Amino acid sequence: MQDSPLFSFIDSLSPIEPLKSAYSGNGLQAYHQSLNVTSVSSIFTSPHHNAHKESKLSKGSFADYTENELCMEEGTDKNKSPTSSTAVRLFACTSTITRESHTMTTCSVNEGIVDPPKGPNDLPQPGRFDSGSPDHNTAPCHGVSVRSDLKQDKCPKLEAVQTTNNTVEKRKCLFSTDMQLQDGCQPAKENNEVMGCEWDDLVSVTSGELLAFDSSMDQHHTGVQLAVNNAESCGYLLSKLAGGADISDRTHPTTSSQAYYHEMVVGEDKTENGQLFPEDKKTILSEEIQDNINEENACIPLGCKVETQQRGVRRRCLVFEAAGYSHRTVQKESAGDLSFSTCKGKSSAQNHRNPGKTPSPHVFRGIGLHLNALALTSKDKMACQDPLATALVPSLKTEQVVHGNLLSAGGNFFHSGSGSLDLQMDNDDCSVGGFLGNDHNSSQSSSPPKKRRKSDNGDDDSCKRCSCKKSKCLKLYCECFAAGVYCSEPCSCQGCLNKPIHEEIVLSTRKQIEFRNPLAFAPKVIRMSEAGQETQEDPKNTPASARHKRGCNCKKSSCLKKYCECYQGGVGCSNNCRCETCKNTFGTRDVAVSAENEEMKQEGEQTESCEKEKENDQQKANVHSEDHKLVELVVPITPPLDVSSSLLKQPNFSNAKPPRPCKARSGSSSRSSKASVTVQSRKISKVGDSVFIEEMPDILREPSSPGIVKTCSPNGKRVSPPHNALSISPNRKGGRKLILKSIPSFPSLVGDTNGGSAICSSDSTTALALGPS
């Protein structure tokens, strides 16, 4: 693997640091192109990390710490220059690349990417760390070089940490996804290390075929670069990947996991180390690890890394396909790398993972889209359950990676959003499977009344899964498939082909669907995390900021039931919606439209919005007047679309009631609590918005905030397209990020660290606040 030309190429590249955002971005894109990566990913890629960042921020110190440490350690140990970071990423992705460089690089890269705003890579901004994802990159590297160090140094800590981690169920919950990943990752690594090649074998087995070295490598690179850009998201993904990644790149995973882990752990305890040292756990957890790994893999496997970097990847398991694809490659590489990582990385990786493991293995990380996320969560679990599944995931990731942009974009979302969500989840449920629990809360809160639905299930829903009969779980009808997750035990589907065994079919089907609709697997709801911040600025922004990309077409549900994707996603309806009598408590379309219109007008875009608004206003005015008012205040309109922007933000999710997802977005919970009733919901909407804002801010505030975005498209329109997102995401660091609600898993990781916690807490707070209200 390492020998492969790619490696050399990568190595040569590694030095490139420059890339970071721009470079990486371009590089990635180019890479993707070469790879066939879809632009979409780019779209998704959005900076999502913000969330991460945010979470990280909270952790910030923590993150910094970790990063610093990592870097430091690494640096000290290996000293990789930051420059390497880019390279590192790649490496991480590829895993083969130089260990040291990677580690170093990753860090720097991450930082650079993540923090871009602040300072160059060098500075280990907390935010970056948050990005965790970035770390991911590093992680892998670390895994290699760092790990050793980490292990050594951290191991001791790790144990303690681990304990802590374990203790901290929350973390798990929050992180559950992440945690899982981490856990999984770590375990994986551990396994690798401990087991030796098992992990590799597993990986290889599962994904083995899938990965194409080159592609993966390339992807990775691109991914890496992207990661740089999206360091956060990447980190996220990576971390997850790392977890899951074990498979793909252990190193990466490890690395990422480490980073991730760090974040998470650190966030909580800083136990990062503890995680690192998982070795102990390894043995102990070996099984768990495997499980976790599987899960992780499922969630985001290898691809993640890359994608992560890219940004969206994580979002879905979709990545799977890609992931799987690249995954193998990665594996191969990773295998080689693994050895390294294992050797070195083990510790680190393991460490990271261990922590993660601790939590419930199953917990999935969130996925990109809220829905997806939900699905993911559940799926993840599924995946976890099924080793194969996990494998799939990875593969998907690979694909995503390849597609890169798309996934990445999604991933980003996840990160930001998910992270927060996850975190929240954790908070909520920490205890258990996080998501579920969280979901519950969130879901309940979010969806006021009924919601029992999934939430109930909920959250557990993660467990829930699909019950497809005719679609064979190969259509978007299938939540699992839509979420990019393999169907697992929880599923009650018939004739299911969405299983690792049928990976090829799944992937091909997925591709077909994506071909038909590049956004098919993209998060359905975008949130402007940062926008949120902006929002803060503008009360208008509100939750509305997050909007359903495609928009709903509700007629009878008045957008007050889960039938409405917007509502389900916990976001207000937007101009994109074609709903009738919209009463979406998160923000009516009218309002949104009006707001948009305003913006539009200002900007000039406008016409559409105006028209819509008019129409909407007329139509809806009746119903929503109240809501609208509220909404209006709250929702500014952020264009849903701006995926790019939206992606990042997730953190706020809290609002999102989106039930399902494991994530249960904190917000939702908060909201839900309040909102349960429509009336309240209205208030909530306002409140929630405010809350969101607050939340967002908190999250954002911290470090991450930097990014905050702002916005959306100037127009306020939704920018839709992911494509744009691509370009954006990379660049955007700072910009607003859209966040997918759902996906939190990653975020959780982030959250883990601090951000997650913070987020959670914030969410909780919000929830609390809301609740009372």
Add this chain to the structure above:
DNA sequence: GAGTTTGAAACT
């Protein structure tokens, strides 16, 4: 738990 409703996804 069965049956109905709903709206997205898929198909034509």
Add this chain to the structure above:
DNA sequence: CAGTTTCAAACTC
């Protein structure tokens, strides 16, 4: 692209 059908989730009883 619009209309119709299919599908599975959401919801109700």
